[in-house]
Amino acid sequence: MNAHLILMGLKRSGKSSIVQTVFHGAEPQNTILLDTTSKPTTFVFRSLIDLQITELPGQVDYFQDTWDDQDINSIMKDVDCVVYVIDCLDEYKATINNLLNVVSFALDNCPHVKIHVLVHKIDGFSEDFKPDIMREIENQVSYLLCEIGHEKHIDYHGTSIYNQSIFEVMSEIISNLVPCLPSLENILNHLVQHSKIEKAFLCDVKTKLYFVTDSSPSDSTLYEVCSQFIDLSVDINSLYLPTHPDDTDSEIQSRKKQQKITSHCTLLPDMKIYLKQMIKSLCLVVYIKDDQLCDSINGQAILNYNAKIFEEGLAKIIDCTNKDPTDYNL
Amino acid sequence: MGRSGSGKTSMRSMIFNNYSANETSRLGATLYVERTEVRFLNNLNLSILDCAGQDNLMKNILMPGNNQLALCQVLIYVFDVSNIEEPKDYITFVDVIKRLNQTSPSCKFFILFHKWDLVMEHEKETAKSNIISALIKSGEEIKFHELYLNGTVKIFTTTIWNETLYLAWSRVVEELVPKANIMKNYLKKISRVLNAKELIIFERKSFLSIVSYSNMFDQDNFYNFNSDRNDGYSHYGVTADRSQKISSIIKTFRKSASYYNGGKFQKLTLHSRSSIIYLDELTDTMAIMLVLPNAMLNESPINQQNINNGNSGNYLQNNQNVSSSTNANENN
Ligand SMILES: Nc1nc2c(ncn2[C@@H]2O[C@H](COP(=O)(O)OP(=O)(O)OP(=O)(O)O)[C@@H](O)[C@H]2O)c(=O)[nH]1
Ligand SMILES: Nc1nc2c(ncn2[C@@H]2O[C@H](COP(=O)(O)OP(=O)(O)O)[C@@H](O)[C@H]2O)c(=O)[nH]1
Ligand SMILES: [Mg+2]
Numbered sequence: 001m002n003a004h005l006i007l008m009g010l011k012r013s014g015k016s017s018i019v020q021t022v023f024h025g026a027e028p029q030n031t032i033l034l035d036t037t038s039k040p041t042t043f044v045f046r047s048l049i050d051l052q053i054t055e056l057p058g059q060v061d062y063f064q065d066t067w068d069d070q071d072i073n074s075i076m077k078d079v080d081c082v083v084y085v086i087d088c089l090d091e092y093k094a095t096i097n098n099l100l101n102v103v104s105f106a107l108d109n110c111p112h113v114k115i116h117v118l119v120h121k122i123d124g125f126s127e128d129f130k131p132d133i134m135r136e137i138e139n140q141v142s143y144l145l146c147e148i149g150h151e152k153h154i155d156y157h158g159t160s161i162y163n164q165s166i167f168e169v170m171s172e173i174i175s176n177l178v179p180c181l182p183s184l185e186n187i188l189n190h191l192v193q194h195s196k197i198e199k200a201f202l203c204d205v206k207t208k209l210y211f212v213t214d215s216s217p218s219d220s221t222l223y224e225v226c227s228q229f230i231d232l233s234v235d236i237n238s239l240y241l242p243t244h245p246d247d248t249d250s251e252i253q254s255r256k257k258q259q260k261i262t263s264h265c266t267l268l269p270d271m272k273i274y275l276k277q278m279i280k281s282l283c284l285v286v287y288i289k290d291d292q293l294c295d296s297i298n299g300q301a302i303l304n305y306n307a308k309i310f311e312e313g314l315a316k317i318i319d320c321t322n323k324d325p326t327d328y329n330l
Numbered sequence: 331m332g333r334s335g336s337g338k339t340s341m342r343s344m345i346f347n348n349y350s351a352n353e354t355s356r357l358g359a360t361l362y363v364e365r366t367e368v369r370f371l372n373n374l375n376l377s378i379l380d381c382a383g384q385d386n387l388m389k390n391i392l393m394p395g396n397n398q399l400a401l402c403q404v405l406i407y408v409f410d411v412s413n414i415e416e417p418k419d420y421i422t423f424v425d426v427i428k429r430l431n432q433t434s435p436s437c438k439f440f441i442l443f444h445k446w447d448l449v450m451e452h453e454k455e456t457a458k459s460n461i462i463s464a465l466i467k468s469g470e471e472i473k474f475h476e477l478y479l480n481g482t483v484k485i486f487t488t489t490i491w492n493e494t495l496y497l498a499w500s501r502v503v504e505e506l507v508p509k510a511n512i513m514k515n516y517l518k519k520i521s522r523v524l525n526a527k528e529l530i531i532f533e534r535k536s537f538l539s540i541v542s543y544s545n546m547f548d549q550d551n552f553y554n555f556n557s558d559r560n561d562g563y564s565h566y567g568v569t570a571d572r573s574q575k576i577s578s579i580i581k582t583f584r585k586s587a588s589y590y591n592g593g594k595f596q597k598l599t600l601h602s603r604s605s606i607i608y609l610d611e612l613t614d615t616m617a618i619m620l621v622l623p624n625a626m627l628n629e630s631p632i633n634q635q636n637i638n639n640g641n642s643g644n645y646l647q648n649n650q651n652v653s654s655s656t657n658a659n660e661n662n
Contacts, residue, residue, distance in 0.1 A: 228582070260603055
């Protein structure tokens with residue numbers, strides 16, 4: 001399963017910071033030192049899907065100059081999704097013009113591309129103003145698009161690297177690129193219904209992005225606790241990994257992958273978080289709110305058993321999708 | 331004690347008031363002496379005096395008539411390594427030691443070279459030996475060199491941005507915990523019965539480690555995180571490194587969990603291919619972490635439900651209260 005995502009936006013809008021914090025585990029405060037990107041950079045995020053992520057530097061106007069390196073056409077050829085980053089602390093008139101160019105280009109050349117706009121650095125506004133600034137940008141863009149006679153569905157998200165929002169939004173964007181998403185959601189919903197689970201996420205262990213979540217309403221503080229629990233489990237376990245003195249880094253990495261952690265913690269008064277590491281560096285993290293299940297050995301056995309069945313289902317779906325991409329609905 | 335801005339209040343807030351490292355930037359300068367009482371392990375009352383570092387305030391504290399510093403058991407003296415003013419800072423330090431030698435003759439000294447994150451990686455070695463030799467030079471009068479060699483003075487490099495903070499502070503606390511040796515022997519016995527890889531006891535509020543016992547040196551080598559271990563604690567081996575990391579990991583998690591419906595972290599169970607790890611409350615004031623090799627899952631005489639119910643909690647609790655109980659219960 002492959003997908004291709006590109007990140008665009010004017011320079012200093014925060015694209016590299018997003019890539020560094022979300023995919024490479026950088027601390028947000030360290031992104032202040034990042035240099036501006038001057039060449040398109042690409043890397044592949046391998047997890048449930050292999051996602052190719054390209055960051056286009058902001059200082060080039062791809063639509064006006066005759067840009068020598070690579071033609072915008074060839075870059076956009078097999079793109080599935082464009083994430084456009086707007087720095088909402090900056091004067092965004094120039095950005096919006098640039099965004100309009102991107103949108104009309106996409107409409108003419110690759111109409112299937114999904115477009116997401118990140119209203120980024122929203123941490124600079126107080127809670128009260130956030131909806132206003134979002135609405136303002138959204139209205140302007142759709143008005144101007146209308147004026148040039150285009151209509152395109154665009155999703156808008158308020159994000160900041162200083163809190164969980166960038167992880168949630170990127171999760172949402174990326175999970176929409178997963179071809180077998182409906183089937184996965186389906187089996188996750190089954191798991192939730194049959195195990196007295198309140199909320200479940202299927203996450204990538206390293207980035208903590210989630211690909212699938214069940215259909216119950218999500219809550220960002222809960223997602224944050226769950227993703228911190230992944231960190232906690234992996235970190236504590238790695239303190240006790242057996243190693244040999246002549247191990248190379250990659251051997252240690254692969255040993256970490258094989259660990260298949262199962263863990264759970266109890267949060268008083270009656271909450272529990274359960275985690276099970278699965279294939280393809282994925283892990284299932286669920287939140288339970290039920291006294292009985294939390295404390296009985298039986299409850300735990302049921303959970304373990306159901307999670308195992310879920311993992312088998314997951315493996316089958318992935319297998320199936322890889323063999324025949326058109327027939328993924330089991 | 332230590333100069334203004336060196337990071338004293340930041341440390342105290344992180345260890346005892348659940349601040350995160352980021353939040354310390356909000357702290358204002360301390361005026362005079364801030365006293366925090368912490369009930370630590372049942373009947374040990376820690377009084378922590380956070381002394382203001384501004385010159386005139388510090389002079390005030392050191393005045394002969396002032397008895398705030400009387401009968402102090404541990405002095406933690408903080409140097410901001412990114413900003414040392416020679417020779418003034420060293421002279422102040424010597425003054426403080428002289429004063430304490432009068433008021434609290436049995437006081438132990440911990441010196442923290444703080445904000446160590448601000449020293450460049452390749453300069454760390456030289457920076458450290460430079461400060462130590464400067465201290466030795468300025469401290470002739472108080473025989474600093476002798477104190478350093480005989481262990482009355484312990485030196486740690488710390489920063490609020492990693493677990494070195496917890497390392498230094500748990501050494502401080504170990505200094506103050508009575509009967510740590512009895513507890514250690516007891517852990518050794520439990521570990522033999524359970525065939526455990528490692529046992530660590532933490533104080534629950536601060537999550538500082540108090541005692542630990544490890545069998546891991548006997549087995550194969552274990553993953554040793556590349557931390558910069560400095561003298562003063564290298565002889566504690568890898569267990570110390572691990573327990574500080576655990577303190578830091580758990581405190582971070584505990585904090586974010588509390589944002590969700592006020593969840594209070596209570597216990598953790600973790601199974602992986604190599605180990606089984608339990609972390610649970612042991613007494614009102616202590617938590618225990620138990621690491622077992624996974625191979626013996628089925629033979630282990632304990633299960634997670636009864637770490638608490640067993641006698642171990644009682645035993646350790648009694649040990650804190652009653653001085654004479656020495657007969658360890660082999661059957662736990
Ligand atoms: N880079 C870095 N900054 C730190 C560290 N520890 C503390 N700081 C910062 O140093 C500043 C001053 O810290 P305080 O704890 O208020 O200093 P203090 O020693 O209590 O100062 P007085 O109360 O005036 O004596 C804060 O902004 C902290 O965030 C550290 O390890 N590294
Ligand atoms: N306040 C705030 N600043 C951010 C955020 N994201 C990025 N920045 C800052 O914006 C600046 C430019 O980011 P960079 O990633 O280099 O921009 P790029 O040119 O688009 O790659 C950096 O100093 C970042 O620290 C955010 O969410 N909030
Ligand atoms: Mg202070």
